[in-house]
Amino acid sequence: MAEAQFKVFRGEGAKGELFEFPVEVTEGMVVLDAVQQIQSRHANDLAVRWNCRAGKCGSCSAEVNGKPRLMCMTRMDELSLDVPVLIEPMRGFPHMKDLVTDVxxxxxxxxxxxxxxxxxxxxxxxxxxxxxxxxxxxxxxxxxxxxxxxxxxxxxxxxxxxxxxxxxxxxxxxxxxxxxxxxxxxx
Ligand code: FES
Structure with missing residues (x-):
């Protein structure tokens, strides 16, 4: 099983920093799976919005490697895992906590x-x-x-x-x- 490194922005009200987490990568995984794995194994209080997991509700928006993406629709095999995957909240909205912004x-x-x-x-x-x-x-x-x-x-x-x-x-x-x-x- 492959392992990837993720750098996830954590903090409140725009103050925060990137924290690095390991992720076990399995076939068919999407970025939201990785973030949920981080939440369940390493950071239970990580704030992240999601709902449908199918690209229908629009709630899992974030910046993945600096690009605007739906995390549930971004496949891990689209990303280079040679360097840590960067996960940040949408920068265009006021920051609330971790990956959650005020829209x-x-x-x-x-x-x-x-x-x-x-x-x-x-x-x-x-x-x-x-x-x-x-x-x-x-x-x-x-x-x-x-x-x-x-x-x-x-x-x-x-x-x-x-x-x-x-x-x-x-x-x-x-x-x-x-x-x-x-x-x-x-x-
Ligand atoms: S969880 Fe609904 S669009 Fe991603």
Missing amino acids: SRNYEINKKIRPLTPKPRETDGTYRMQQEDIERIQEFHKCIECFLCQNVCHVISDHSVKEFAGTRLLIRIASLALHPLVTLKRL
């Missing part, structure tokens, strides 16, 4: 986006939509709100620009603006 800014901005105001139902009580109009916004609905795009956005990280919503929320606005039942003009 509440996204939810606050989301509340300011006016919701869909659909046009009235047909006389038979249904809505009628063209398939091509439905398909136009399908892609926007694939966003899992991992906020990795917000994390690496240089406009957001330039703190002098407070109003910019960021890519995730522009995608949400686009999905509302292009909705087949839309009545509200957003531009």
Whole structure:
């Protein structure tokens, strides 16, 4: 069984340092497995968010070797294990503890986006939509709100620009603006 070294950021409120841990690597393992192994064997109080383990919930976002990644979707065999694997929290959000950051800014901005105001139902009580109009916004609905795009956005990280919503929320606005039942003009 191969062994890898991991360097994991630990600390609170942006103060912290990297701690090195050994990880036993098995076939098919992803980075989240390694972090959970560290948590169970060496650092029971390591703070890390995860939920679905399938790239669907967006909660395991972190920086792996300096790149924005979902830990549950980053396979260990994609990484060079000759040097320690670096695991850090998303740097674009206020740090809370270890690998956990405060992403509440996204939810606050989301509340300011006016919701869909659909046009009235047909006389038979249904809505009628063209398939091509439905398909136009399908892609926007694939966003899992991992906020990795917000994390690496240089406009957001330039703190002098407070109003910019960021890519995730522009995608949400686009999905509302292009909705087949839309009545509200957003531009
Ligand atoms: S745990 Fe849900 S996306 Fe990784």
